[in-house]
Amino acid sequence: MPRERVIRGDEDGGRRGLGGGNSGRPPDHARGGQPFDPDDDAFDDALRPQRLCHVIGQNKVVERVRVMLDATKKRGDTLGHLLLDGPPGIGKTTIATVIPRELSVDIQIAAGPALSAPKDLLPYLTNAGHGSVLFIDEIHRLPPAVEEFLYPAMEDFRVDIALGEGLNARTINMQLKPFTVIGATTRSGMLTAPMRDRFVYREHLDFYELEDLVELVCRNATKLKTDVTREAAHEVARRSQGTPRKANNILIRTRDYATLRHAEGKITTEIAAEALEMLEIDGLGLERQDRRYLQTLMDVFGGGPAGVQAIAHSMSLPADTIEDDVEPFLLRSGLLQRTPRGRVATDAAFEHLGRRRSQGGGEGGPTLF
Ligand code: ADP
Numbered sequence: 001m002p003r004e005r006v007i008r009g010d011e012d013g014g015r016r017g018l019g020g021g022n023s024g025r026p027p028d029h030a031r032g033g034q035p036f037d038p039d040d041d042a043f044d045d046a047l048r049p050q051r052l053c054h055v056i057g058q059n060k061v062v063e064r065v066r067v068m069l070d071a072t073k074k075r076g077d078t079l080g081h082l083l084l085d086g087p088p089g090i091g092k093t094t095i096a097t098v099i100p101r102e103l104s105v106d107i108q109i110a111a112g113p114a115l116s117a118p119k120d121l122l123p124y125l126t127n128a129g130h131g132s133v134l135f136i137d138e139i140h141r142l143p144p145a146v147e148e149f150l151y152p153a154m155e156d157f158r159v160d161i162a163l164g165e166g167l168n169a170r171t172i173n174m175q176l177k178p179f180t181v182i183g184a185t186t187r188s189g190m191l192t193a194p195m196r197d198r199f200v201y202r203e204h205l206d207f208y209e210l211e212d213l214v215e216l217v218c219r220n221a222t223k224l225k226t227d228v229t230r231e232a233a234h235e236v237a238r239r240s241q242g243t244p245r246k247a248n249n250i251l252i253r254t255r256d257y258a259t260l261r262h263a264e265g266k267i268t269t270e271i272a273a274e275a276l277e278m279l280e281i282d283g284l285g286l287e288r289q290d291r292r293y294l295q296t297l298m299d300v301f302g303g304g305p306a307g308v309q310a311i312a313h314s315m316s317l318p319a320d321t322i323e324d325d326v327e328p329f330l331l332r333s334g335l336l337q338r339t340p341r342g343r344v345a346t347d348a349a350f351e352h353l354g355r356r357r358s359q360g361g362g363e364g365g366p367t368l369f
Helices: 028-033 041-047 059-075 092-103 118-127 144-156 193-197 210-223 230-238 244-261 269-278 288-299 308-315 319-332 347-352
Strands: 082-085 107-111 133-137 158-163 170-175 180-185 201-204 336-339 342-345
Touching: 041 210, 059 092, 059 201, 082 092, 092 107, 092 133, 092 180, 107 118, 118 144, 118 158, 144 158, 144 193, 210 230, 210 244, 230 244, 230 269, 244 269, 288 308, 288 319, 288 342, 288 347, 308 319, 308 342, 319 336
Parallel strands: 082 180, 082 201, 107 133, 133 180
Antiparallel strands: 158 170, 336 342
């Protein structure tokens, strides 16, 4: 999740990383030859596309964003509010930060869980310049009071501020400058209908095609000044669960491995396969936690159906983490089914883990006789 910060929209991408241009300070990784820390913001910033033309894949979404931006610029207007939804690491923040750059306006970044009361949101609203962007990550986690405070701000660019209490209480109405809210969510289903309706534009980002991720790995290897063969890039991409953030993280780890194992630090198929094995990422791209989820579902619940809360308890993990980070890819890859009675491991999941479904387990659940 990005930190709260203000980026000037007209800042050259090159000044904030490797995304574009060659002016300004050198990219973080080039300074003093420091290796990247995948959890470091600098790493994310360095690989994050800075312009819409650098965004890989999501062609339809990019095309529609391009149309909204061009029309907004032509009218000299403020962009309508935009909601981006999709699994974690798929490019929501990337698109949200590219937009103000394209429009040459400022951006403020806030996170839903950090806005616990209307007073936390107020400074963002009063600071919002004409046409600027307020990006709210995890917007589905805004408390109801904050959400209600945001409605008039989004609709009429005004806020109602309550002053004093009891008999002396009064409300002042404050006019704001027209601005754009870009909301990002991993759970559009959890947004209230009034909140969802206030977004003129809504875009869903889906998992990436393999070819797009191969392109991403090759491009980012160049940014990291690392050689990677096309086959090795394919191997990294194939095991990245269709997610750019995972592809980037695997690339970084593979590059570390290549630095130690290959004379020129080149990422070959062999090196990539060894690194992926070390990272315990299997042939389908499942990580340890994904396999643990399936194993729990099979061993404890006979393959299901089982409720997500029950699985979460058995794994000692929050249900949110499971729903956001683990299940989307398992569902998409046909290893898991969501039924009205709960989660069910498919035959493909049993086969992948080399297990046999126990008698009476599966769709129908255990039987009494
Ligand atoms: P989200 O906000 O959906 O969790 P991010 O936008 O933070 O995901 O993406 C994570 C990382 O993946 C970014 O730092 C960026 O390097 C990379 N990335 C995401 N989408 C793209 C894309 N379409 N093209 C190139 N890189 C991308």
